[in-house]
Amino acid sequence: MKYPDDYINKIICGDCLDIMKQMPDKCVDLVVTSPPYNLKNSTGNGMKANTKSGKWAGAALQNGYSHNDDSMPYDEYVKWQNDSLKEMFRLLKDDGAIFYNHKRRVQNGLIQDRDDILKGLPVRQIIIWKRSGGINFNPGYFLPTHEVIYLIPKPKFKLKPKANAYGDVWEFTQEMKNEHPAPFPVALIDRIIFSTIAEIILDPFMGSGTTAISALKNNREYIGIDLSPEYCGMAKKRITDFMKTNNNKLQIA
Ligand SMILES: C[S@@+](CC[C@H](N)C(=O)[O-])C[C@H]1O[C@@H](n2cnc3c(N)ncnc32)[C@H](O)[C@@H]1O
Incomplete structure:
Protein backbone atom coordinates (compact mmCIF):
# COMPACT_ATOMS: atom_id res chain seq x y z
CA MET A 1 0.00 0.00 0.00
CA LYS A 2 1.26 3.46 -0.93
CA TYR A 3 0.81 6.62 1.15
CA PRO A 4 -1.25 8.79 0.57
CA ASP A 5 -3.31 7.26 -2.25
CA ASP A 6 -4.17 3.99 -0.49
CA TYR A 7 -4.90 5.64 2.87
CA ILE A 8 -6.62 9.01 2.56
CA ASN A 9 -10.41 8.81 2.62
CA LYS A 10 -10.20 5.04 2.84
CA ILE A 11 -11.44 2.47 5.35
CA ILE A 12 -8.68 -0.12 5.73
CA CYS A 13 -9.55 -3.49 7.18
CA GLY A 14 -6.76 -5.01 9.27
CA ASP A 15 -4.74 -4.82 12.46
CA CYS A 16 -4.06 -1.16 13.19
CA LEU A 17 -0.53 -1.66 14.49
CA ASP A 18 0.49 -3.51 11.31
CA ILE A 19 -1.11 -0.85 9.14
CA MET A 20 0.22 2.15 11.06
CA LYS A 21 3.74 0.69 10.85
CA GLN A 22 3.53 0.95 7.07
CA MET A 23 2.67 4.68 7.20
CA PRO A 24 5.35 7.40 7.02
CA ASP A 25 6.35 9.64 9.97
CA LYS A 26 4.37 12.86 10.51
CA CYS A 27 1.66 12.17 7.95
CA VAL A 28 -1.54 12.99 9.90
CA ASP A 29 -2.75 16.11 11.74
CA LEU A 30 -5.03 14.49 14.26
CA VAL A 31 -5.84 11.09 15.74
CA VAL A 32 -9.27 10.62 17.33
CA THR A 33 -9.91 7.15 18.67
CA SER A 34 -11.52 4.85 21.18
CA PRO A 35 -9.88 1.43 21.56
CA PRO A 36 -11.46 -1.70 22.99
CA TYR A 37 -11.51 -1.08 26.78
CA ASN A 38 -10.78 -4.72 27.69
CA LEU A 39 -13.96 -4.67 29.75
CA LYS A 40 -14.36 -8.41 29.90
CA ASN A 41 -11.07 -8.77 31.74
CA SER A 42 -12.43 -7.21 34.86
CA THR A 43 -12.80 -8.41 38.43
CA GLY A 44 -16.26 -9.39 39.59
CA ASN A 45 -18.45 -8.12 36.81
CA GLY A 46 -20.97 -9.90 34.67
CA MET A 47 -19.28 -8.82 31.42
CA LYS A 48 -17.11 -11.93 31.84
CA ALA A 49 -19.91 -14.28 31.00
CA ASN A 50 -22.73 -14.15 28.50
CA THR A 51 -25.19 -13.84 31.35
CA LYS A 52 -28.81 -12.98 30.70
CA SER A 53 -29.26 -11.47 34.14
CA GLY A 54 -27.22 -9.26 36.44
CA LYS A 55 -25.94 -5.73 36.12
CA TRP A 56 -24.59 -6.02 32.55
CA ALA A 57 -27.52 -8.04 31.19
CA GLY A 58 -28.29 -7.00 27.65
CA ALA A 59 -25.23 -4.76 27.28
CA ALA A 60 -24.19 -4.66 23.62
CA LEU A 61 -20.58 -5.33 24.61
CA GLN A 62 -21.35 -8.51 26.50
CA ASN A 63 -20.01 -10.52 23.55
CA GLY A 64 -17.04 -8.24 22.92
CA TYR A 65 -16.38 -7.13 19.34
CA SER A 66 -16.76 -9.26 16.23
CA HIS A 67 -12.98 -9.85 15.95
CA ASN A 68 -11.73 -8.97 19.42
CA ASP A 69 -13.26 -10.52 22.54
CA ASP A 70 -12.31 -7.54 24.77
CA SER A 71 -10.65 -9.87 27.26
CA MET A 72 -6.82 -9.78 27.02
CA PRO A 73 -4.57 -10.50 30.00
CA TYR A 74 -4.09 -7.07 31.59
CA ASP A 75 -0.32 -6.68 30.98
CA GLU A 76 -0.70 -7.72 27.37
CA TYR A 77 -3.51 -5.19 26.93
CA VAL A 78 -1.44 -2.37 28.45
CA LYS A 79 1.53 -3.14 26.18
CA TRP A 80 -0.72 -3.32 23.11
CA GLN A 81 -2.33 0.03 23.84
CA ASN A 82 0.98 1.70 24.74
CA ASP A 83 2.58 0.40 21.51
CA SER A 84 -0.46 1.59 19.53
CA LEU A 85 -0.33 5.07 21.09
CA LYS A 86 3.39 5.40 20.37
CA GLU A 87 2.75 4.48 16.75
CA MET A 88 -0.08 7.05 16.53
CA PHE A 89 2.28 9.67 18.01
CA ARG A 90 4.97 8.87 15.41
CA LEU A 91 2.41 9.52 12.67
CA LEU A 92 1.51 12.99 13.99
CA LYS A 93 2.81 16.15 12.38
CA ASP A 94 4.67 18.57 14.70
CA ASP A 95 1.47 20.49 15.46
CA GLY A 96 -0.78 17.43 15.68
CA ALA A 97 -2.55 15.76 18.60
CA ILE A 98 -4.16 12.52 19.71
CA PHE A 99 -7.58 12.51 21.41
CA TYR A 100 -7.69 9.09 23.10
CA ASN A 101 -10.98 8.05 24.71
CA HIS A 102 -10.91 5.57 27.59
CA LYS A 103 -12.49 4.72 30.91
CA ARG A 104 -10.86 4.86 34.33
CA ARG A 105 -11.78 2.09 36.72
CA VAL A 106 -10.92 0.48 40.03
CA GLN A 107 -9.91 -3.19 40.06
CA ASN A 108 -9.17 -5.16 43.21
CA GLY A 109 -8.96 -1.86 45.11
CA LEU A 110 -6.34 -0.43 42.73
CA ILE A 111 -7.04 2.63 40.62
CA GLN A 112 -6.50 2.14 36.91
CA ASP A 113 -6.09 5.74 35.83
CA ARG A 114 -4.37 4.48 32.68
CA ASP A 115 -0.91 5.80 33.67
CA ASP A 116 0.52 2.49 32.48
CA ILE A 117 -1.06 2.71 29.03
CA LEU A 118 0.00 6.36 28.72
CA LYS A 119 3.60 5.81 29.85
CA GLY A 120 6.09 7.85 27.79
CA LEU A 121 3.35 9.94 26.18
CA PRO A 122 2.98 13.70 26.85
CA VAL A 123 -0.60 13.90 28.14
CA ARG A 124 -1.54 17.59 28.31
CA GLN A 125 -5.13 17.42 29.54
CA ILE A 126 -7.93 15.08 30.60
CA ILE A 127 -11.38 15.93 29.26
CA ILE A 128 -14.38 14.42 30.99
CA TRP A 129 -17.12 13.13 28.71
CA LYS A 130 -20.30 13.14 30.74
CA ARG A 131 -22.75 10.65 29.25
CA SER A 132 -26.45 10.79 29.95
CA GLY A 133 -26.52 7.43 31.72
CA GLY A 134 -24.78 4.15 32.32
CA ILE A 135 -25.62 0.47 32.50
CA ASN A 136 -23.55 -0.79 35.41
CA PHE A 137 -26.30 -1.04 38.04
CA ASN A 138 -24.86 -2.11 41.38
CA PRO A 139 -26.21 -1.09 44.78
CA GLY A 140 -22.65 -0.72 46.13
CA TYR A 141 -21.67 2.03 43.68
CA PHE A 142 -23.01 5.22 42.17
CA LEU A 143 -23.85 4.65 38.53
CA PRO A 144 -20.76 5.51 36.41
CA THR A 145 -21.78 8.18 33.89
CA HIS A 146 -18.49 9.49 32.55
CA GLU A 147 -15.56 8.52 30.37
CA VAL A 148 -12.36 10.43 29.71
CA ILE A 149 -10.54 11.77 26.66
CA TYR A 150 -6.78 12.19 27.00
CA LEU A 151 -5.34 15.03 24.92
CA ILE A 152 -1.84 13.93 23.88
CA PRO A 153 -0.33 16.64 21.65
CA LYS A 154 2.97 17.30 19.93
CA PRO A 155 4.50 20.51 21.38
CA LYS A 156 3.22 22.88 18.67
CA PHE A 157 -0.42 21.78 18.91
CA LYS A 158 -2.92 24.59 19.44
CA LEU A 159 -6.69 24.73 19.48
CA LYS A 160 -8.62 26.88 17.04
CA PRO A 161 -9.23 30.40 18.42
CA LYS A 162 -11.98 30.42 21.10
CA ALA A 163 -12.29 26.60 21.23
CA ASN A 164 -10.78 26.54 24.72
CA ALA A 165 -14.05 28.08 25.96
CA TYR A 166 -15.66 24.61 25.66
CA GLY A 167 -13.99 23.79 28.96
CA ASP A 168 -12.96 20.32 30.02
CA VAL A 169 -16.32 18.71 30.90
CA TRP A 170 -18.35 17.82 27.82
CA GLU A 171 -21.88 16.51 27.99
CA PHE A 172 -23.06 14.37 25.08
CA THR A 173 -25.69 11.65 25.03
CA GLN A 174 -24.33 8.29 23.90
CA GLU A 175 -25.24 7.05 20.44
CA MET A 176 -28.42 4.97 20.39
CA LYS A 177 -29.08 4.33 16.68
CA ASN A 178 -25.99 2.36 15.66
CA GLU A 179 -25.53 -1.40 15.47
CA HIS A 180 -21.89 -1.25 16.52
CA PRO A 181 -21.58 -2.28 20.23
CA ALA A 182 -19.67 0.86 21.34
CA PRO A 183 -20.03 3.78 18.92
CA PHE A 184 -19.01 7.39 19.54
CA PRO A 185 -21.76 10.01 19.36
CA VAL A 186 -21.03 12.07 16.21
CA ALA A 187 -21.48 15.31 18.18
CA LEU A 188 -18.58 14.39 20.48
CA ILE A 189 -16.22 13.93 17.53
CA ASP A 190 -17.58 17.08 15.87
CA ARG A 191 -16.52 18.99 19.00
CA ILE A 192 -12.98 17.64 18.78
CA ILE A 193 -12.54 18.13 15.04
CA PHE A 194 -14.18 21.55 15.03
CA SER A 195 -11.77 22.63 17.79
CA THR A 196 -8.75 22.07 15.53
CA ILE A 197 -7.56 23.05 12.08
CA ALA A 198 -6.53 19.45 11.33
CA GLU A 199 -6.85 18.39 7.70
CA ILE A 200 -6.09 14.65 7.85
CA ILE A 201 -7.68 12.70 10.70
CA LEU A 202 -6.81 9.10 11.57
CA ASP A 203 -8.93 6.71 13.62
CA PRO A 204 -7.07 3.38 14.00
CA PHE A 205 -10.04 1.80 15.86
CA MET A 206 -12.66 3.20 13.49
CA GLY A 207 -15.55 0.82 14.27
CA SER A 208 -18.69 2.03 12.52
CA GLY A 209 -16.97 5.05 10.96
CA THR A 210 -18.07 7.87 13.26
CA THR A 211 -14.75 9.74 12.99
CA ALA A 212 -14.94 9.57 9.18
CA ILE A 213 -18.49 10.95 9.18
CA SER A 214 -17.47 13.82 11.42
CA ALA A 215 -14.37 14.52 9.28
CA LEU A 216 -16.54 14.69 6.15
CA LYS A 217 -19.13 16.90 7.88
CA ASN A 218 -16.34 19.29 8.79
CA ASN A 219 -14.72 19.19 5.32
CA ARG A 220 -11.64 17.28 6.48
CA GLU A 221 -10.09 14.03 5.26
CA TYR A 222 -10.01 10.73 7.14
CA CYS A 232 -15.51 -1.87 8.04
CA GLY A 233 -18.61 -2.72 5.98
CA MET A 234 -20.78 -0.67 8.36
CA ALA A 235 -18.39 2.28 8.09
CA LYS A 236 -18.25 2.15 4.29
CA LYS A 237 -22.03 1.98 4.02
CA ARG A 238 -22.44 4.85 6.43
CA ILE A 239 -19.96 6.96 4.46
CA THR A 240 -21.61 6.11 1.12
CA ASP A 241 -25.03 7.04 2.51
CA PHE A 242 -23.64 10.26 3.96
CA MET A 243 -22.04 11.22 0.66
CA LYS A 244 -25.19 10.45 -1.31
CA THR A 245 -27.22 12.62 1.02
CA ASN A 246 -24.67 15.39 1.06
CA ASN A 247 -23.67 15.26 -2.58
CA ASN A 248 -20.05 14.88 -1.57
CA LYS A 249 -17.60 14.16 -4.37
CA LEU A 250 -14.88 12.41 -2.35
CA GLN A 251 -14.06 8.89 -3.50
CA ILE A 252 -14.66 5.98 -1.12
CA ALA A 253 -12.49 2.86 -0.83
C1 LIG B 1 -14.67 1.13 20.98
S1 LIG B 1 -14.73 0.45 19.38
C2 LIG B 1 -14.64 1.87 18.34
C3 LIG B 1 -16.00 2.37 17.96
C4 LIG B 1 -15.96 3.63 17.10
N1 LIG B 1 -15.45 4.78 17.83
C5 LIG B 1 -17.35 3.95 16.53
O1 LIG B 1 -17.80 5.10 16.66
O2 LIG B 1 -18.01 3.07 15.98
C6 LIG B 1 -13.17 -0.31 19.17
C7 LIG B 1 -12.95 -0.92 17.80
O3 LIG B 1 -11.62 -1.44 17.75
C8 LIG B 1 -11.62 -2.51 16.79
N2 LIG B 1 -10.39 -3.29 16.96
C9 LIG B 1 -10.09 -4.22 17.89
N3 LIG B 1 -8.84 -4.68 17.74
C10 LIG B 1 -8.30 -4.01 16.67
C11 LIG B 1 -7.05 -4.03 16.01
N4 LIG B 1 -6.06 -4.85 16.42
N5 LIG B 1 -6.86 -3.19 14.96
C12 LIG B 1 -7.85 -2.38 14.53
N6 LIG B 1 -9.07 -2.33 15.11
C13 LIG B 1 -9.30 -3.12 16.17
C14 LIG B 1 -12.93 -3.25 17.10
O4 LIG B 1 -13.32 -4.04 15.99
C15 LIG B 1 -13.88 -2.09 17.43
O5 LIG B 1 -14.63 -1.73 16.29
Missing part, protein backbone atom coordinates in the same frame (compact mmCIF):
# COMPACT_ATOMS: atom_id res chain seq x y z
CA ILE A 223 -8.08 7.49 7.40
CA GLY A 224 -10.03 4.69 9.09
CA ILE A 225 -8.71 1.31 10.24
CA ASP A 226 -10.62 -1.54 11.88
CA LEU A 227 -9.88 -5.23 12.36
CA SER A 228 -13.44 -6.35 11.75
CA PRO A 229 -14.66 -6.75 8.15
CA GLU A 230 -18.19 -6.43 9.53
CA TYR A 231 -17.53 -3.01 11.10
Whole structure:
Protein backbone atom coordinates (compact mmCIF):
# COMPACT_ATOMS: atom_id res chain seq x y z
CA MET A 1 0.00 0.00 0.00
CA LYS A 2 1.26 3.46 -0.93
CA TYR A 3 0.81 6.62 1.15
CA PRO A 4 -1.25 8.79 0.57
CA ASP A 5 -3.31 7.26 -2.25
CA ASP A 6 -4.17 3.99 -0.49
CA TYR A 7 -4.90 5.64 2.87
CA ILE A 8 -6.62 9.01 2.56
CA ASN A 9 -10.41 8.81 2.62
CA LYS A 10 -10.20 5.04 2.84
CA ILE A 11 -11.44 2.47 5.35
CA ILE A 12 -8.68 -0.12 5.73
CA CYS A 13 -9.55 -3.49 7.18
CA GLY A 14 -6.76 -5.01 9.27
CA ASP A 15 -4.74 -4.82 12.46
CA CYS A 16 -4.06 -1.16 13.19
CA LEU A 17 -0.53 -1.66 14.49
CA ASP A 18 0.49 -3.51 11.31
CA ILE A 19 -1.11 -0.85 9.14
CA MET A 20 0.22 2.15 11.06
CA LYS A 21 3.74 0.69 10.85
CA GLN A 22 3.53 0.95 7.07
CA MET A 23 2.67 4.68 7.20
CA PRO A 24 5.35 7.40 7.02
CA ASP A 25 6.35 9.64 9.97
CA LYS A 26 4.37 12.86 10.51
CA CYS A 27 1.66 12.17 7.95
CA VAL A 28 -1.54 12.99 9.90
CA ASP A 29 -2.75 16.11 11.74
CA LEU A 30 -5.03 14.49 14.26
CA VAL A 31 -5.84 11.09 15.74
CA VAL A 32 -9.27 10.62 17.33
CA THR A 33 -9.91 7.15 18.67
CA SER A 34 -11.52 4.85 21.18
CA PRO A 35 -9.88 1.43 21.56
CA PRO A 36 -11.46 -1.70 22.99
CA TYR A 37 -11.51 -1.08 26.78
CA ASN A 38 -10.78 -4.72 27.69
CA LEU A 39 -13.96 -4.67 29.75
CA LYS A 40 -14.36 -8.41 29.90
CA ASN A 41 -11.07 -8.77 31.74
CA SER A 42 -12.43 -7.21 34.86
CA THR A 43 -12.80 -8.41 38.43
CA GLY A 44 -16.26 -9.39 39.59
CA ASN A 45 -18.45 -8.12 36.81
CA GLY A 46 -20.97 -9.90 34.67
CA MET A 47 -19.28 -8.82 31.42
CA LYS A 48 -17.11 -11.93 31.84
CA ALA A 49 -19.91 -14.28 31.00
CA ASN A 50 -22.73 -14.15 28.50
CA THR A 51 -25.19 -13.84 31.35
CA LYS A 52 -28.81 -12.98 30.70
CA SER A 53 -29.26 -11.47 34.14
CA GLY A 54 -27.22 -9.26 36.44
CA LYS A 55 -25.94 -5.73 36.12
CA TRP A 56 -24.59 -6.02 32.55
CA ALA A 57 -27.52 -8.04 31.19
CA GLY A 58 -28.29 -7.00 27.65
CA ALA A 59 -25.23 -4.76 27.28
CA ALA A 60 -24.19 -4.66 23.62
CA LEU A 61 -20.58 -5.33 24.61
CA GLN A 62 -21.35 -8.51 26.50
CA ASN A 63 -20.01 -10.52 23.55
CA GLY A 64 -17.04 -8.24 22.92
CA TYR A 65 -16.38 -7.13 19.34
CA SER A 66 -16.76 -9.26 16.23
CA HIS A 67 -12.98 -9.85 15.95
CA ASN A 68 -11.73 -8.97 19.42
CA ASP A 69 -13.26 -10.52 22.54
CA ASP A 70 -12.31 -7.54 24.77
CA SER A 71 -10.65 -9.87 27.26
CA MET A 72 -6.82 -9.78 27.02
CA PRO A 73 -4.57 -10.50 30.00
CA TYR A 74 -4.09 -7.07 31.59
CA ASP A 75 -0.32 -6.68 30.98
CA GLU A 76 -0.70 -7.72 27.37
CA TYR A 77 -3.51 -5.19 26.93
CA VAL A 78 -1.44 -2.37 28.45
CA LYS A 79 1.53 -3.14 26.18
CA TRP A 80 -0.72 -3.32 23.11
CA GLN A 81 -2.33 0.03 23.84
CA ASN A 82 0.98 1.70 24.74
CA ASP A 83 2.58 0.40 21.51
CA SER A 84 -0.46 1.59 19.53
CA LEU A 85 -0.33 5.07 21.09
CA LYS A 86 3.39 5.40 20.37
CA GLU A 87 2.75 4.48 16.75
CA MET A 88 -0.08 7.05 16.53
CA PHE A 89 2.28 9.67 18.01
CA ARG A 90 4.97 8.87 15.41
CA LEU A 91 2.41 9.52 12.67
CA LEU A 92 1.51 12.99 13.99
CA LYS A 93 2.81 16.15 12.38
CA ASP A 94 4.67 18.57 14.70
CA ASP A 95 1.47 20.49 15.46
CA GLY A 96 -0.78 17.43 15.68
CA ALA A 97 -2.55 15.76 18.60
CA ILE A 98 -4.16 12.52 19.71
CA PHE A 99 -7.58 12.51 21.41
CA TYR A 100 -7.69 9.09 23.10
CA ASN A 101 -10.98 8.05 24.71
CA HIS A 102 -10.91 5.57 27.59
CA LYS A 103 -12.49 4.72 30.91
CA ARG A 104 -10.86 4.86 34.33
CA ARG A 105 -11.78 2.09 36.72
CA VAL A 106 -10.92 0.48 40.03
CA GLN A 107 -9.91 -3.19 40.06
CA ASN A 108 -9.17 -5.16 43.21
CA GLY A 109 -8.96 -1.86 45.11
CA LEU A 110 -6.34 -0.43 42.73
CA ILE A 111 -7.04 2.63 40.62
CA GLN A 112 -6.50 2.14 36.91
CA ASP A 113 -6.09 5.74 35.83
CA ARG A 114 -4.37 4.48 32.68
CA ASP A 115 -0.91 5.80 33.67
CA ASP A 116 0.52 2.49 32.48
CA ILE A 117 -1.06 2.71 29.03
CA LEU A 118 0.00 6.36 28.72
CA LYS A 119 3.60 5.81 29.85
CA GLY A 120 6.09 7.85 27.79
CA LEU A 121 3.35 9.94 26.18
CA PRO A 122 2.98 13.70 26.85
CA VAL A 123 -0.60 13.90 28.14
CA ARG A 124 -1.54 17.59 28.31
CA GLN A 125 -5.13 17.42 29.54
CA ILE A 126 -7.93 15.08 30.60
CA ILE A 127 -11.38 15.93 29.26
CA ILE A 128 -14.38 14.42 30.99
CA TRP A 129 -17.12 13.13 28.71
CA LYS A 130 -20.30 13.14 30.74
CA ARG A 131 -22.75 10.65 29.25
CA SER A 132 -26.45 10.79 29.95
CA GLY A 133 -26.52 7.43 31.72
CA GLY A 134 -24.78 4.15 32.32
CA ILE A 135 -25.62 0.47 32.50
CA ASN A 136 -23.55 -0.79 35.41
CA PHE A 137 -26.30 -1.04 38.04
CA ASN A 138 -24.86 -2.11 41.38
CA PRO A 139 -26.21 -1.09 44.78
CA GLY A 140 -22.65 -0.72 46.13
CA TYR A 141 -21.67 2.03 43.68
CA PHE A 142 -23.01 5.22 42.17
CA LEU A 143 -23.85 4.65 38.53
CA PRO A 144 -20.76 5.51 36.41
CA THR A 145 -21.78 8.18 33.89
CA HIS A 146 -18.49 9.49 32.55
CA GLU A 147 -15.56 8.52 30.37
CA VAL A 148 -12.36 10.43 29.71
CA ILE A 149 -10.54 11.77 26.66
CA TYR A 150 -6.78 12.19 27.00
CA LEU A 151 -5.34 15.03 24.92
CA ILE A 152 -1.84 13.93 23.88
CA PRO A 153 -0.33 16.64 21.65
CA LYS A 154 2.97 17.30 19.93
CA PRO A 155 4.50 20.51 21.38
CA LYS A 156 3.22 22.88 18.67
CA PHE A 157 -0.42 21.78 18.91
CA LYS A 158 -2.92 24.59 19.44
CA LEU A 159 -6.69 24.73 19.48
CA LYS A 160 -8.62 26.88 17.04
CA PRO A 161 -9.23 30.40 18.42
CA LYS A 162 -11.98 30.42 21.10
CA ALA A 163 -12.29 26.60 21.23
CA ASN A 164 -10.78 26.54 24.72
CA ALA A 165 -14.05 28.08 25.96
CA TYR A 166 -15.66 24.61 25.66
CA GLY A 167 -13.99 23.79 28.96
CA ASP A 168 -12.96 20.32 30.02
CA VAL A 169 -16.32 18.71 30.90
CA TRP A 170 -18.35 17.82 27.82
CA GLU A 171 -21.88 16.51 27.99
CA PHE A 172 -23.06 14.37 25.08
CA THR A 173 -25.69 11.65 25.03
CA GLN A 174 -24.33 8.29 23.90
CA GLU A 175 -25.24 7.05 20.44
CA MET A 176 -28.42 4.97 20.39
CA LYS A 177 -29.08 4.33 16.68
CA ASN A 178 -25.99 2.36 15.66
CA GLU A 179 -25.53 -1.40 15.47
CA HIS A 180 -21.89 -1.25 16.52
CA PRO A 181 -21.58 -2.28 20.23
CA ALA A 182 -19.67 0.86 21.34
CA PRO A 183 -20.03 3.78 18.92
CA PHE A 184 -19.01 7.39 19.54
CA PRO A 185 -21.76 10.01 19.36
CA VAL A 186 -21.03 12.07 16.21
CA ALA A 187 -21.48 15.31 18.18
CA LEU A 188 -18.58 14.39 20.48
CA ILE A 189 -16.22 13.93 17.53
CA ASP A 190 -17.58 17.08 15.87
CA ARG A 191 -16.52 18.99 19.00
CA ILE A 192 -12.98 17.64 18.78
CA ILE A 193 -12.54 18.13 15.04
CA PHE A 194 -14.18 21.55 15.03
CA SER A 195 -11.77 22.63 17.79
CA THR A 196 -8.75 22.07 15.53
CA ILE A 197 -7.56 23.05 12.08
CA ALA A 198 -6.53 19.45 11.33
CA GLU A 199 -6.85 18.39 7.70
CA ILE A 200 -6.09 14.65 7.85
CA ILE A 201 -7.68 12.70 10.70
CA LEU A 202 -6.81 9.10 11.57
CA ASP A 203 -8.93 6.71 13.62
CA PRO A 204 -7.07 3.38 14.00
CA PHE A 205 -10.04 1.80 15.86
CA MET A 206 -12.66 3.20 13.49
CA GLY A 207 -15.55 0.82 14.27
CA SER A 208 -18.69 2.03 12.52
CA GLY A 209 -16.97 5.05 10.96
CA THR A 210 -18.07 7.87 13.26
CA THR A 211 -14.75 9.74 12.99
CA ALA A 212 -14.94 9.57 9.18
CA ILE A 213 -18.49 10.95 9.18
CA SER A 214 -17.47 13.82 11.42
CA ALA A 215 -14.37 14.52 9.28
CA LEU A 216 -16.54 14.69 6.15
CA LYS A 217 -19.13 16.90 7.88
CA ASN A 218 -16.34 19.29 8.79
CA ASN A 219 -14.72 19.19 5.32
CA ARG A 220 -11.64 17.28 6.48
CA GLU A 221 -10.09 14.03 5.26
CA TYR A 222 -10.01 10.73 7.14
CA ILE A 223 -8.08 7.49 7.40
CA GLY A 224 -10.03 4.69 9.09
CA ILE A 225 -8.71 1.31 10.24
CA ASP A 226 -10.62 -1.54 11.88
CA LEU A 227 -9.88 -5.23 12.36
CA SER A 228 -13.44 -6.35 11.75
CA PRO A 229 -14.66 -6.75 8.15
CA GLU A 230 -18.19 -6.43 9.53
CA TYR A 231 -17.53 -3.01 11.10
CA CYS A 232 -15.51 -1.87 8.04
CA GLY A 233 -18.61 -2.72 5.98
CA MET A 234 -20.78 -0.67 8.36
CA ALA A 235 -18.39 2.28 8.09
CA LYS A 236 -18.25 2.15 4.29
CA LYS A 237 -22.03 1.98 4.02
CA ARG A 238 -22.44 4.85 6.43
CA ILE A 239 -19.96 6.96 4.46
CA THR A 240 -21.61 6.11 1.12
CA ASP A 241 -25.03 7.04 2.51
CA PHE A 242 -23.64 10.26 3.96
CA MET A 243 -22.04 11.22 0.66
CA LYS A 244 -25.19 10.45 -1.31
CA THR A 245 -27.22 12.62 1.02
CA ASN A 246 -24.67 15.39 1.06
CA ASN A 247 -23.67 15.26 -2.58
CA ASN A 248 -20.05 14.88 -1.57
CA LYS A 249 -17.60 14.16 -4.37
CA LEU A 250 -14.88 12.41 -2.35
CA GLN A 251 -14.06 8.89 -3.50
CA ILE A 252 -14.66 5.98 -1.12
CA ALA A 253 -12.49 2.86 -0.83
C1 LIG B 1 -14.67 1.13 20.98
S1 LIG B 1 -14.73 0.45 19.38
C2 LIG B 1 -14.64 1.87 18.34
C3 LIG B 1 -16.00 2.37 17.96
C4 LIG B 1 -15.96 3.63 17.10
N1 LIG B 1 -15.45 4.78 17.83
C5 LIG B 1 -17.35 3.95 16.53
O1 LIG B 1 -17.80 5.10 16.66
O2 LIG B 1 -18.01 3.07 15.98
C6 LIG B 1 -13.17 -0.31 19.17
C7 LIG B 1 -12.95 -0.92 17.80
O3 LIG B 1 -11.62 -1.44 17.75
C8 LIG B 1 -11.62 -2.51 16.79
N2 LIG B 1 -10.39 -3.29 16.96
C9 LIG B 1 -10.09 -4.22 17.89
N3 LIG B 1 -8.84 -4.68 17.74
C10 LIG B 1 -8.30 -4.01 16.67
C11 LIG B 1 -7.05 -4.03 16.01
N4 LIG B 1 -6.06 -4.85 16.42
N5 LIG B 1 -6.86 -3.19 14.96
C12 LIG B 1 -7.85 -2.38 14.53
N6 LIG B 1 -9.07 -2.33 15.11
C13 LIG B 1 -9.30 -3.12 16.17
C14 LIG B 1 -12.93 -3.25 17.10
O4 LIG B 1 -13.32 -4.04 15.99
C15 LIG B 1 -13.88 -2.09 17.43
O5 LIG B 1 -14.63 -1.73 16.29
